[in-house]
Amino acid sequence: MIRVVLADDEAMVRAGVRAILGTDDEIEVVAEATDGAEAVEAARRYRPDVAVLDIRMPRMDGLAAGAEIRRTVPETAVVILTTFSEDAYIAQALGDGASGFLLKSGDPRELIAGLKAVADGAAYLSPKIAQRVIAELNAGSGGGAMARAVAAKERVSVLSARELEVLGLVGAGLSNAEIATRLYLVEGTVKAYVSTILLRLQVKNRVQAAIVAHEAGLVQERSGS
Structure with missing residues (x-):
C-alpha cells in the first residue's frame, strides 16, 4: 500500500x-x-x-x-x-x-x-x-549546451561501466525494479548501485541524476537497447 x-x-x-x-x-x-x-x-x-x-x-x-x-x-x-x-x-x-x-x-x-x-x-x-x-537544458546561445555536455561527461567519468548503464536507465525513467529486470539483477543490487551513483555524482536524488544522464548523452545511448 x-x-x-x-x-x-x-x-x-x-x-x-x-x-x-x-x-x-x-x-x-x-x-x-x-x-x-x-x-x-x-x-x-x-x-x-x-x-x-x-x-x-x-x-x-x-x-x-x-x-x-x-x-x-x-x-x-x-x-x-x-x-x-x-x-x-x-x-x-x-x-x-x-x-x-x-x-x-x-x-x-x-x-x-x-x-x-x-x-x-x-x-x-x-x-x-x-x-x-x-x-531549458538545451537552451542558450553559444556553446552553453555543449559546455554542459562536456561537464556532465566529466562528472560521469568516475562511474564504472555498470554504474553508467544503471544511470542511463535512471535517466530513461525506469524504476529500480524495471532496471533490475532489464539488467538481470536483484532489486537490492540496483538500489546499491543507485546510492553509489548519487554519492559519486554528488546529487541529491534520481531527478538530478537523470538530468546528468541526459546531459552526458547516456539516455540516448541506452534507450535504444
Missing part, C-alpha cells in the same frame, strides 16, 4: 486528487493539509511513502514544505503539483530533492502512474514538463 499525504489549499483540488487516487486500491491518502506547514506536520506524524504538494500554498509553499519534508522525513518522496505558469520553480524544487512533478491539468492516469513510480524509487516528470525541462 502506498501511503500518501496530500496538501493543497483549495478544497476542490484536494477532493479531485483524492478521488483520483481513490480509484486505485494500492494507494491510500492517510492525511490532508491546507498549507505547507500542515503538510510538514502530517509527514512527520504519518511518515508516508509520498507527499503530494501544491506548489503554491499559504504559510509555507510547496517548495519550502518539500525541502523540509526531505530534510526531516527523508524516506518520504515529494511530488509537486504544478501548472505551466509555475515551471520556473522546477529547478529550485529539483535542487531541494523533489522526486516528481505533475501537471494539475494532466491525465488522471498520469497522477497514479507518477505516484507509483516515485514510491518505487524512480523519478517522474509529467511528459509535458519533461519536454520543457529538456528544452
